Amino acid sequence: MTQSPPGPADAFYPRPIELRDLHRGVVQVRDVGEGVEVVVIPDGDKLYVLREACPHMGGPLSQATYCRKDGTLECPWHGYLFDVATGALRDNPNERIMASLREPTECFRPERAPRYALTLLAYTVIGDRAYVSRTRGRE
Amino acid sequence: MKYRFALEYEIDTPLAIAVAVYLDAEHYVFLHKKYSDTYEVLWHDLAARKIFIRETWSLLGFRLGQTCMTEYIPPAELRNYDIKPHPWWIPSIHHVMQTTTRLVYTEIPERNSTLSTLEMELDMPFWLYPFRRWIRKAIERLKIEKDQQDIDMIERRARLFGRENNSIYLADHQFILHKQDYLRHFGPNSKRLTPAD
Ligand code: FES
Numbered sequence: 390m391t392q393s394p395p396g397p398a399d400a401f402y403p404r405p406i407e408l409r410d411l412h413r414g415v416v417q418v419r420d421v422g423e424g425v426e427v428v429v430i431p432d433g434d435k436l437y438v439l440r441e442a443c444p445h446m447g448g449p450l451s452q453a454t455y456c457r458k459d460g461t462l463e464c465p466w467h468g469y470l471f472d473v474a475t476g477a478l479r480d481n482p483n484e485r486i487m488a489s490l491r492e493p494t495e496c497f498r499p500e501r502a503p504r505y506a507l508t509l510l511a512y513t514v515i516g517d518r519a520y521v522s523r524t525r526g527r528e
Numbered sequence: 529m530k531y532r533f534a535l536e537y538e539i540d541t542p543l544a545i546a547v548a549v550y551l552d553a554e555h556y557v558f559l560h561k562k563y564s565d566t567y568e569v570l571w572h573d574l575a576a577r578k579i580f581i582r583e584t585w586s587l588l589g590f591r592l593g594q595t596c597m598t599e600y601i602p603p604a605e606l607r608n609y610d611i612k613p614h615p616w617w618i619p620s621i622h623h624v625m626q627t628t629t630r631l632v633y634t635e636i637p638e639r640n641s642t643l644s645t646l647e648m649e650l651d652m653p654f655w656l657y658p659f660r661r662w663i664r665k666a667i668e669r670l671k672i673e674k675d676q677q678d679i680d681m682i683e684r685r686a687r688l689f690g691r692e693n694n695s696i697y698l699a700d701h702q703f704i705l706h707k708q709d710y711l712r713h714f715g716p717n718s719k720r721l722t723p724a725d
């Protein structure tokens with residue numbers, strides 16, 4: 390018998406993530422239906438599910454590099470480093486690489502940089518499946 | 529002996545985006561890390577829009593690289609010259625060949641896209657001259673491969689944010705090279721390069 394997630398039927402994307410197919414510590418991409426792809430990173434007893442686009446310029450996080458030791462995800466476009474547990478930006482390495490060129494000017498105000506953060510998606514696990522919520526935020 | 533050639537093709541993106549992507553230096557050692565994974569600014573004169581850089585990559589366990597003068601000539605021309613191997617003792621074609629590149633982006637108004645023209649001048653000794661076409665092929669292949677990475681980025685951004693959306697490059701917190709000059713030509717208050725009918 391197929392179990393369905395609790396609550397209203399449209400609270401979740403239609404296609405659940407099959408947990409048995411996932412590889413630990415590896416960045417994977419899953420189609421959750423309706424043309425939506427999410428990035429899935431299972432690590433230990435944790436499962437991170439996030440939007441596939443980098444909050445900086447939309448880079449493909451399915452091609453990001455995950456560091457298990459630090460719990461960080463590095464975007465392939467500009468190397469911004471995010472904390473997968475909180476989603477917060479931990480480092481923009483270009484601040485060091487380009488340090489001598491990054492003098493603030495009237496059209497470059499680094500102090501105004503937004504707090505970039507990964508969009509972590511909530512999900513509910515039922516049996517061997519994780520149903521991804523349409524709302525943001527982890528459960 | 530001088531050998532000149534040009535590589536020309538259309539990029540399906542507005543000129544403002546093509547130039548912004550080039551000036552978006554934050555992607556150089558990440559998106560293009562396969563080709564060089566370090567970038568250092570050795571000297572710069574931003575008033576003259578010149579930046580002297582060193583970039584390196586690893587090959588068979590060795591770290592190789594080159595230094596190069598880069599120059600932006602607004603609105604849409606980029607030059608590289610004075611390319612020297614780094615460290616100086618590594619075997620490199622740049623010991624015997626002077627390379628100058630001039631990349632010019634031109635608007636194609638009918639399609640609101642960009643013509644990319646790379647002009648190369650190789651100044652090489654006579655004994656290298658017979659190999660000029662082979663060298664040309666290698667340079668062209670590298671350029672096309674790297675450009676493809678940029679084009680993939682451009683296409684994905686167009687799908688996500690719209691084809692003409694350069695707002696992130698204009699945002700005041702976002703770093704791009706020679707931003708003041710870029711804004712003058714492609715910012716919200718800039719004049720159209722090609723007057724609308
Ligand atoms: S798009 Fe991800 S770091 Fe820029």
Ligand SMILES: [Fe+2]
Nearest residue numbers: 549555560678
């Ligand atoms: Fe690029």
